Amino acid sequence: MRTREGTLEGGRILTVADESAVITRVRSGEREAYAELVRAYTGIALRVAVACGAGADAEDVVQSAFIKAYLSLGGFKDGAPFRPWLLRIVANETRNTVRSAVRLRAVAGREAALSRGxxxxxxxxxxxxxxxxxxxxxxxxxxxxxxxxxxxxxxxxxxxxxxxxxxxxxxxxxxxxxxxxxxxxxxxxxxxxxxxxxxxxxxxxxxxxxxxxxxx
Missing domain, CATH: 1.10.10.10 (Winged helix-like DNA-binding domain superfamily/Winged helix DNA-binding domain)
Incomplete structure (x- = not known):
């Protein structure tokens, strides 16, 4: 669900200002604050992974993407929206996974996920x-x-x-x-x-x- 202020994911609305505040806390050494971003965007990240073909590997793809995003926060542009930046990492991670995965697994997982939705x-x-x-x-x-x-x-x-x-x-x-x-x-x-x-x-x-x- 979208609002003028931000995006509702995982029960809380995160604005770009909210995201920036969390990222600042993480950069200052409060690593556990990153969990707020994980909780907020796990749902949409899983849907992107499934839509891009991750299938049964969607959860692993998303976990890997969140780790890569965390490790790359040092180069994240201050004030930029975190969500599309994260989802691009998810999409790229999915493509890499699909290239090395068995195609039938990806197709079956995607169809099942789309059916549930x-x-x-x-x-x-x-x-x-x-x-x-x-x-x-x-x-x-x-x-x-x-x-x-x-x-x-x-x-x-x-x-x-x-x-x-x-x-x-x-x-x-x-x-x-x-x-x-x-x-x-x-x-x-x-x-x-x-x-x-x-x-x-x-x-x-x-x-x-x-x-x-x-x-x-």
């Missing part, structure tokens, strides 16, 4: 409607897994994690123009994949959004 259908809903929604959710996950890593990551950040284009650019380490072009291309690819699924009348962004097809 889906909105629940009320028990009173029509069973036929529920069955259709479940089928379409499975088709969406299958289409997502057919994308390249870059295309899957940009879709996950923008639509599964609901990040802005600016945040997505920071987390993935891409120029804003690259985010736009890869997102446009990914949505067109997903639309094409879903168009071939039985009973799927209109996939997300069928026909694609405006914009170039290049990967910037």
């Amino acid at each position: 889906e909105p629940l259908i009320p028990e009173s809903a029509d069973p036929a409607v529920a069955a259709v929604e479940e089928e379409r959710s499975a088709e969406l996950r299958a289409a997502l897994d057919e994308l390249s890593d870059d295309h899957r990551e940009v879709v996950a950040c923008r639509y599964l994690l609901e990040m802005s284009e600016a945040e997505t650019a920071q987390v993935l380490g891409w120029p804003p123009g690259t985010v736009k072009s890869r997102l446009s291309r990914a949505l067109k690819l997903m639309g094409g994949l879903l168009a071939t699924a039985p009973g799927w009348e209109s996939g997300p962004e069928k026909g694609g959004r405006g914009g170039g097809d290049g990967d910037g």
